[in-house]
Amino acid sequence: MRSDWILTEEELPADPDEVVLVQISGSPKKNIFLINAQEIATYSEEEGWMIEGYPEWKGAAPVAWMLLPEIYRAGDHDDC
Numbered sequence: 001m002r003s004d005w006i007l008t009e010e011e012l013p014a015d016p017d018e019v020v021l022v023q024i025s026g027s028p029k030k031n032i033f034l035i036n037a038q039e040i041a042t043y044s045e046e047e048g049w050m051i052e053g054y055p056e057w058k059g060a061a062p063v064a065w066m067l068l069p070e071i072y073r074a075g076d077h078d079d080c
Helices: none
Strands: 020-029 032-044 048-051 064-067
Antiparallel strands (some): 020 032, 032 048
16 A cells, blocks of 8 residues: 655545645635644546535645555454
């Protein structure tokens, strides 16, 4: 599984149901400005980026994204 940052100008998430971590700057609301913030998001060709914390943000433009790690499940590791 890839775990490095991917530039949005090079590649976008293919699955619109896939939740990813994005790095983004901009103003999602009046009086709120993000600088290189890391936010949870999804992407679809029809809708563009949907930033979880700011679903009303139209035209959000992350510079990079990465896949989220696998969810930890108790019992997956014998040494824990």
